[in-house]
Amino acid sequence: MAQLTYREAIARGIAQEMQRDQSVVMIGEDIGAAGGVFKGTVGLFDEFGPLRVRDTPISEQAILGAAMGAAMTGLRPIAEIMFADFFAVCWDIVANEIAKSRYMTNGQVSFPLVIRSGNGGGLRFGAQHSQSVENWAMMVPGLKVVVPSNAVDVIGLMAASVRDNDPVIFLEEKALYASKMDVPDGEIVDELGKASVLRQGADATMVALGNMVPRSMAAAEKLAEEGIDCTVVDLRSLVPLDVTTVLREVGSTGHLFTVEENPRLLGWGAELASIVAEEAFYDLDGPIVRITTPHIPLPAADALEDMAIPSVGRIVESVSKAMNA
Amino acid sequence: MAQLTYREAIARGIAQEMQRDQSVVMIGEDIGAAGGVFKGTVGLFDEFGPLRVRDTPISEQAILGAAMGAAMTGLRPIAEIMFADFFAVCWDIVANEIAKSRYMTNGQVSFPLVIRSGNGGGLRFGAQHSQSVENWAMMVPGLKVVVPSNAVDVIGLMAASVRDNDPVIFLEEKALYASKMDVPDGEIVDELGKASVLRQGADATMVALGNMVPRSMAAAEKLAEEGIDCTVVDLRSLVPLDVTTVLREVGSTGHLFTVEENPRLLGWGAELASIVAEEAFYDLDGPIVRITTPHIPLPAADALEDMAIPSVGRIVESVSKAMNA
Amino acid sequence: MVTSATAPAVFDLEARLDLYRVQLTLRKFEARAYDLFLENLVKGTSHLSLGQEAIAAGVAAAMRPDDWTFATYRGHAHTLARGVPMTPVMAELLGRTNGLMAGKGGSMHLTSVEHGVMGSYAIIGAHLPIACGAAWSAQYRGTDQVAVCFFGDGSVNIGAFHEALNFAAIWKLPVVFICENNLWMEYTRTSEVTAVANPAADRASAYGLESIIVDGNDAEAVYAVASAAIERARAGEGPSMIEATTYRHGGHSRADPGKYRPDSEVAEWLAKDPIPRYRAFLLEVGATEEQLVAIEEDVTAAVERAVDEAKAGDVPGEEYLMKDLWADGGSSWRN
Amino acid sequence: MVTSATAPAVFDLEARLDLYRVQLTLRKFEARAYDLFLENLVKGTSHLSLGQEAIAAGVAAAMRPDDWTFATYRGHAHTLARGVPMTPVMAELLGRTNGLMAGKGGSMHLTSVEHGVMGSYAIIGAHLPIACGAAWSAQYRGTDQVAVCFFGDGSVNIGAFHEALNFAAIWKLPVVFICENNLWMEYTRTSEVTAVANPAADRASAYGLESIIVDGNDAEAVYAVASAAIERARAGEGPSMIEATTYRHGGHSRADPGKYRPDSEVAEWLAKDPIPRYRAFLLEVGATEEQLVAIEEDVTAAVERAVDEAKAGDVPGEEYLMKDLWADGGSSWRN
Numbered sequence A, B: 001m002a003q004l005t006y007r008e009a010i011a012r013g014i015a016q017e018m019q020r021d022q023s024v025v026m027i028g029e030d031i032g033a034a035g036g037v038f039k040g041t042v043g044l045f046d047e048f049g050p051l052r053v054r055d056t057p058i059s060e061q062a063i064l065g066a067a068m069g070a071a072m073t074g075l076r077p078i079a080e081i082m083f084a085d086f087f088a089v090c091w092d093i094v095a096n097e098i099a100k101s102r103y104m105t106n107g108q109v110s111f112p113l114v115i116r117s118g119n120g121g122g123l124r125f126g127a128q129h130s131q132s133v134e135n136w137a138m139m140v141p142g143l144k145v146v147v148p149s150n151a152v153d154v155i156g157l158m159a160a161s162v163r164d165n166d167p168v169i170f171l172e173e174k175a176l177y178a179s180k181m182d183v184p185d186g187e188i189v190d191e192l193g194k195a196s197v198l199r200q201g202a203d204a205t206m207v208a209l210g211n212m213v214p215r216s217m218a219a220a221e222k223l224a225e226e227g228i229d230c231t232v233v234d235l236r237s238l239v240p241l242d243v244t245t246v247l248r249e250v251g252s253t254g255h256l257f258t259v260e261e262n263p264r265l266l267g268w269g270a271e272l273a274s275i276v277a278e279e280a281f282y283d284l285d286g287p288i289v290r291i292t293t294p295h296i297p298l299p300a301a302d303a304l305e306d307m308a309i310p311s312v313g314r315i316v317e318s319v320s321k322a323m324n325a
Numbered sequence C, D: 001m002v003t004s005a006t007a008p009a010v011f012d013l014e015a016r017l018d019l020y021r022v023q024l025t026l027r028k029f030e031a032r033a034y035d036l037f038l039e040n041l042v043k044g045t046s047h048l049s050l051g052q053e054a055i056a057a058g059v060a061a062a063m064r065p066d067d068w069t070f071a072t073y074r075g076h077a078h079t080l081a082r083g084v085p086m087t088p089v090m091a092e093l094l095g096r097t098n099g100l101m102a103g104k105g106g107s108m109h110l111t112s113v114e115h116g117v118m119g120s121y122a123i124i125g126a127h128l129p130i131a132c133g134a135a136w137s138a139q140y141r142g143t144d145q146v147a148v149c150f151f152g153d154g155s156v157n158i159g160a161f162h163e164a165l166n167f168a169a170i171w172k173l174p175v176v177f178i179c180e181n182n183l184w185m186e187y188t189r190t191s192e193v194t195a196v197a198n199p200a201a202d203r204a205s206a207y208g209l210e211s212i213i214v215d216g217n218d219a220e221a222v223y224a225v226a227s228a229a230i231e232r233a234r235a236g237e238g239p240s241m242i243e244a245t246t247y248r249h250g251g252h253s254r255a256d257p258g259k260y261r262p263d264s265e266v267a268e269w270l271a272k273d274p275i276p277r278y279r280a281f282l283l284e285v286g287a288t289e290e291q292l293v294a295i296e297e298d299v300t301a302a303v304e305r306a307v308d309e310a311k312a313g314d315v316p317g318e319e320y321l322m323k324d325l326w327a328d329g330g331s332s333w334r335n
């Protein structure tokens, strides 16, 4: 058992898989000797050498194109897109090529690859380095989407992603890199498509993802003081989506709140709301409420960024208002 | 009054605006003498000349970068991205640059530009030339999103888009290019953010967009024969979104069906469902049902493509099943 | 470097007759496919290589069976030249279950992994970096396979081209890029929108590569430069880019009669048609008229057989729609 | 073409003292900003141009007030050099309402349309095509304005670079591209991932452009090549690309101590620091020690004033959050 940061867990999770399987290789900008701009790959270059941990030019289309071509010819690449915002410069490779080629070829090719990226706000980096793009990826058929909220999940979900034979967009929450937790020794392997119920309550169900998970947990503690007892579900992956757990937990409380960092329109919570409004409509005791960043780009100033992203205070307020309506 | 195709309406709408305003210029691949690959720009090169209707290399980032730079320095460009799927190769310019720069600069710059693109399936072009990407654009704060469903709307909404001082993603439904209707003579100018109620019914409200509008109307006719009387709303633009009309129409029937061509996860109907499930929850008499393309890339074969995209038959079946449940 | 049509003959007569047969197969297959479009049996779009066959045939002849091809939407020729049988290709155009991809990909996405045909890509430029990835895999695994990537002259102005070329060069990847310069994009002449005269060759130096132009209507000349490039790649000496000059006889795609091109230009290039030209050359170097006629009859019959077999395929049902999005064979996004 | 530090002097002493003042302002402003980061008053990230000031200063001196600048995330210097006052820039770094963009953009997105500073862009390569757009607008409207676009050596391998250069060349746009070659990307040496030795200059020919390299630590040499390029652009002769060699004294960004660089390399470049070098040159060409000290004291005082004024600004409230997404001043997505 050791205390690890979320950041350190990235490298540990990758190392675990690279030790096991020679076909796992890494590619990205500054991931080698420098250990990555978020220090997520520290030590891997020393352990696995320059042929397995390769620095690239600033050429995101080449990075992901290379990962795709390698995945279809026997490797299991882990590619890094430094900031999730940069998916926009290589979105064709992600959305049109990697996501579609298995289906188009009637299953002739597979894409066992992982694309890691620093996701989300909170670091005052401004609108082009702070986006939460989990919804960009969820929207495209053919991509799996994983967003861990803690160090243990980072390792287990990384292992599951690397071992998966489909392309996985693995979003690392920048705001959580420094968060710490106790991590068991030995191999950790998790499963994609399983949500975690982190807290069980009688009154309302909050569903959260990534950086919004600890905030939702903190909000649940405060709400408990107000007498509102909440379930908190950590979705962990958007595709596959653990609809079973969500429907069960909403069914048991009758109230759904989604807590989303992405801007409002077509955040993942919209999909969840539509599923629940169709499949669990008669279980609902009140409106579905989505707590999101407003539909704006993220501002740089700390004061403004803090207002934009759902805070513990805003979550408490929204839930409390709706439950007392 | 003349009968015009949807395709011809594009050129007429653009011509109307170019005659009025010298700062309106066009840029795109094969839009000049060739009149566009979908023949949407036929005649404009002859009327306005090579300086106002300019062919480009196959460089979508350059096309939209140029449109952006021109818009911030006094022009009102209309750029074409030939197939909407190709937004993926220039998504950075759309989502990170054009959409965000006004907000980031605290309003110092404006982007009066229109990006037209051939959207959607039905032409058996396969997964990389058939996508409905209205949800890609809706998701990004800072973009307006317009999808006309008939020739008159094409002209009026094109005028409104060109005159708007914000960036508009103007999606032309490929499957509708050949559709015809009577179009009044003279200037036509419409308004963004106003849905049309095309049919008023007592039992259920269908909300549709673009190519799904005529199919929903046809389905409503059939459903009427079964005794289910439907309202059909043509959304016309996703941003701004005419929430008022949707809430009113759902309120009056108690049932919402969305009819979407985009693949299931995070189609625009999800957002609508979440709005209604929050703001009109107590008006609902039953589950919200989304009728969408399954969450798959579009197959090329005609038989498969026809199964994938919501058909009149499938719409009828889904509505009828839910209303009789 | 410009190699001429009189590059050293490395072929014996048998190999030459094979090369003729391949070119003719591409020609007759596509001509027949075009008929089927006109009969509205082939839906959607398609892009023919009529007039450009010498490139696909010459390059394929220079490849090892375990090498990889990455093609564009204009990929019928490149697919067939690697030895993919005609029936599944034709059936794919018809959207039948006996198609290469059971109709799910269509004309623009022909793929046959079994034959090293690693896909046809319909977004300009995308497959250049993907080909780099396959080459990287060969390099890492030490298999000495080579990736060959075809693209058009109009594709040299898209960002992915640039990223891929630099990437291939710095990693010394075993990849050969082949620009089929047919002078035109869709309806616009490439020279009108390209800052250099030779779209690929004049940019090779920007990636530290040699400038190579070849007569793309001469299959043997193409073979010669492609072999040299492939062998360099196989030997670990890195990528090459070849510009092969040619012309498409028809329009850009099914819908296009190609009328924007001056008649004189079309006539000039029809006169350089690689197939009659190679036929004449074969007679010069010892082939008999009978041998050639036999091949021609054979190919015609084979194409007809393929059409019949393709037409006999089933129309895919719903079970095809929802399969093979994921490696588990299914397409479910929920548990 | 390589111009040396001894390019023809086109400056009188007064202009030279101005050029010194500008460079010193950039230097002292950023040094002071760095202190404020250390005090945790500046949040987020920031990228300094310490050591690279001669380029921003030299180019700005060659521009007309109505010309346009397009900068990167490393854009403090380029913004200030155009005459934007220090207070709003510093206040932007502090996230205050008196900031250039009221704190909404931050260090990486400095924009002052009033001064022709048309934005700073934080995604590598994106602003090159955007600068083309401004140049197109000038060309179409016949205003003879010129767009100047700065970028780094590591940015030459991204697709947008390539698309923009070709596009500018074929349309003969009045745009000048300036590559600030400081040898490094973030933590990786550009030469390790670039197929040519001179990242910009060795690719100019791929766009039909002349290869131009200048000593980027010599403001007057930079001025000379930039003037020539800007005048060419203004005269309708099309784009240019200039590679200006320089070095950043510190790390890539706030968080980076820059330790991956060999000490000897850093020392070598510190010895070529453009500012002491220009100071020595000024004394040689007739400036007095008193004149220089007066400027230095002035600049120091001005920077302190700017810091004080910036700190006096308000922290933005919610009314800033929801404004100016749209041209109507609001941010509503619904009616």
Ligand SMILES: Cc1ncc(C[n+]2csc(CCOP(=O)(O)OP(=O)(O)O)c2C)c(N)n1
Pocket: B029, B058, B060, B082, B086, B089, C074, C122, C123, C124, C151, C152, C153, C154, C155, C156, C158, C180, C182, C184, C185, C186, C190, C252
């Ligand atoms: C990114 C992108 N932009 C535009 C297109 C549309 N398009 C398809 S083929 C083509 C012309 C390509 O010309 P070239 O590269 O010379 O190849 P050719 O068709 O002549 O073989 C264009 C513009 C596309 N498929 N992808």
Ligand SMILES: Cc1ncc(C[n+]2csc(CCOP(=O)(O)OP(=O)(O)O)c2C)c(N)n1
Pocket: A029, A058, A060, A082, A086, A089, D074, D122, D123, D124, D125, D151, D152, D153, D154, D155, D156, D158, D180, D182, D184, D185, D186, D190, D252
């Ligand atoms: C598309 C994209 N990829 C990666 C980054 C991250 N990044 C920011 S600056 C930088 C290095 C840029 O190097 P260079 O172009 O030489 O400019 P310099 O920072 O040296 O001025 C990188 C990789 C980015 N901002 N955008």
Ligand SMILES: [Mg+2]
Pocket: C152, C153, C154, C180, C181, C182, C183, C184, C185
């Ligand atoms: Mg061509």
Ligand SMILES: [Mg+2]
Pocket: D152, D153, D154, D180, D181, D182, D183, D184, D185
């Ligand atoms: Mg640099």
